[in-house]
Amino acid sequence: MSMTQIAKIAGVSSATVSRVINGSPLVNAETAARVREVLEKFAFIPDGNATALTRGKSDIFGLILPDLTNPYFTDLLDSFEAITSSKDQDLLTANTRFSPQRVEACIRRMLMRRVDGIALVASEVETGPFESLMRYRVPLVTLDRGQAGEWVSDVSIDFESALEDAMRHLKQYGHRKIAFIGGVAGLKTSTTRTQAFIKALSKNGLRLFEEYLQEGNYRPDGGAAAMSRILALRHLPSAVVTANDFTAVGALQRLNELGISVPRQMSIIGFDDISICSLVHPQLTTLSVCRDSLARLMYQALDDGRTSQDKRGRLYTLKAELVIRHSVANLKQ
Amino acid sequence: MSMTQIAKIAGVSSATVSRVINGSPLVNAETAARVREVLEKFAFIPDGNATALTRGKSDIFGLILPDLTNPYFTDLLDSFEAITSSKDQDLLTANTRFSPQRVEACIRRMLMRRVDGIALVASEVETGPFESLMRYRVPLVTLDRGQAGEWVSDVSIDFESALEDAMRHLKQYGHRKIAFIGGVAGLKTSTTRTQAFIKALSKNGLRLFEEYLQEGNYRPDGGAAAMSRILALRHLPSAVVTANDFTAVGALQRLNELGISVPRQMSIIGFDDISICSLVHPQLTTLSVCRDSLARLMYQALDDGRTSQDKRGRLYTLKAELVIRHSVANLKQ
DNA sequence: ATGAAAGCGCTAACAG
DNA sequence: CTGTTAGCGCTTTCAT
Secondary structure (H helix, E strand, O other), rough: OOOOHHHHHHHHOOHHHHHHHHHOOOOOOOHHHHHHHHHHHHHHHHHHHHHHHOOOOOOOEEEEEEEHHHHHHHHHOOOOHHHHHHHEEEEEEEEEEHHHHHHHHHHHHHHHHOOOOEEEEOOOOOOOHHHHHHHHHEEEEEEEOOOOOOOOEEEEHHHHHHHHHHHHHHHOOOOEEEEOOOOOOOHHHHHHHHHHHHHHHHOOOOOOOHHHHEEOOOOHHHHHHHHHHOOOOOOOOOOOOOOOOOHHHHHHHHHHHHHHOOOOOOOOEEEEOOHHHHOOOOOOOOOOHHHHHHHHHHHHHHHHHHHOOEEEEEEEEEEEEEEOOOOOOOOOO | OOOHHHHHHOOHHHHHHHHHHOOOOOOHHHHHHHHHHHHHHHOOOOOHHHHHHHOOOOOEEEEOOOOOHHHHHHHHHHHHHHHHHHHOEEEEEEEEOOOOHHHHHHHHHHOOOOOEEEEEEOOOOOOOOHHHHHHHOOOEEEEEOOOOOOOOEEEEHHHHHHHHOOOOOEHHOOOEEEEEEEEOOOOOOHHHHHHHHHHHHHHHOOOOEEEEOOOOOOHHHHHHHHHHHHHHHOOOOEEEEOOHHHHHHHHHHHHOOOOOOOOOOOEEEEOOOHHHOOOOOOOOOOEEHHHHHHHHHHHHHHHHHHHHHHEOOOEEEOEEEEEEOOOOOOOOO
């Protein structure tokens, strides 16, 4: 069933049908009613491909995520989908599983669909793809890259100030020896977080112990492994801060396995505030990143890029907030 | 940049360019090479909307999920995406958040995109939408509805045999008083699971206590609330089985909060085997549903519907497997 | 207020 | 092997 057929049946032209469907005001009320009747009778659904073809835009957005196993990202998806679907737009989702090749592949697929914008959350990607993307003039927004460019915006979490808050909290509670489990060494996001940790330490006049800087992989197993390494150290820290909650949960699990009491014998602070934080025992103190705000910012960046005549991408920053639960001990009591 | 332009530059017709792009064998190697050169030079990406329009199919699949907060569903998404992207197909994701209205809305959007198939995981939906869908002849596959029809297949988890395994396990360990936390009353999937539990009890010669049948909501808070209700009972069960892991995790959390030791004072068995199961303490014994198999089955059902001339949908069943971890006590020791 | 017609970018007969 | 051509279904001037 096509618009032309509907038109024929309703005794009008396809142009009129199109106008009715798109709510154009320049259609006689009676005609419109008649058309609508036919439309309903045949439960007509216009072909979006044709629409996209003529309009040159698709009302589809693309979201590229690195790990659908991590609630942080699926929460982001959740929030992002809520926005697009509320605007009657579609969402193309892709998962790179940390593979740069897959990033290329799905960007290409999205470009084929002529998406109206791409939200790229794949920190492992170098600048290469972006430059090649520019020629297609698709609004792009990235997460935690900390740099913008033509057609590409970025929203970054303010790790520094968040980690400062965490350090202050730990310091107040009497912690002096604090370890950090980061992400995969080499990735830019990992460096950012580790540097932020180091800076936060010094800002609070806390000493940095090299062996307290451990590498993780943003996943629980990495957190568990790093925790084991920390526990093997001659001098144990009293608290561990992690690059993300998923890591923290893994660390906690290892501690639980070994019968080491949290927070009595070891304190933990995570990052993100994924729902598991309040599902595990003890509930995890963490630095909360609001995924709704994140999604809103990213969507807005994309939308701005589409709407405004200005091609320049912007830099957005989002604060994380310390959420105190039960994984940090007060050593001063 | 369009195919016609590429054609002009390469000094051929757009048909030839099309052939080159689609790897048609009937193109002279030299011509092909020349075209490819131009294609590369301009980093040409064909317009998928035009392709979809002419071909009448889009190479897009739709996946409709009820709750992106539940790892069970995002795992399914993960697996499903792996399949589609490996075939260079796109995936439109939608989240209904348990709202039937949103189901309608996103089905409509997917129909507009002329998706090649829809995987609908939204148990709360009545048959209505399906019948109206049939007229569009889009392959559809549902989860846990247990019925097929024209153009709609279904893959269902075999709750009965899974729960029988669970009951046998509990019985062997000396459990006699077993509670069940189900889903939202009224939903078909909930009834299915509760009935399966009841049947499994009787198959194992175990007695059913009406007050041990508690309602949940498939989410942790529902599990926690139900657990509280169970704990308020005069005669406590020694074990609790839940309709899904998310519920079990909530129940466990409540138990942990109250200082009730699992499994010493209360045993738990979940359903699904989401990753949190091995992240919480103690690690949860559960009935594992392989999401990869699930996704593969659903995809296959969709693909069959597309390929085969036979319009009939099929019924698929997937077994769940008991995974023994540390949340069930052996009362006989 | 409505229709005719051109065209979006691509594919697939059909010719040659 | 390659080009011509006729659409696919919709939107959008431009007339009327």
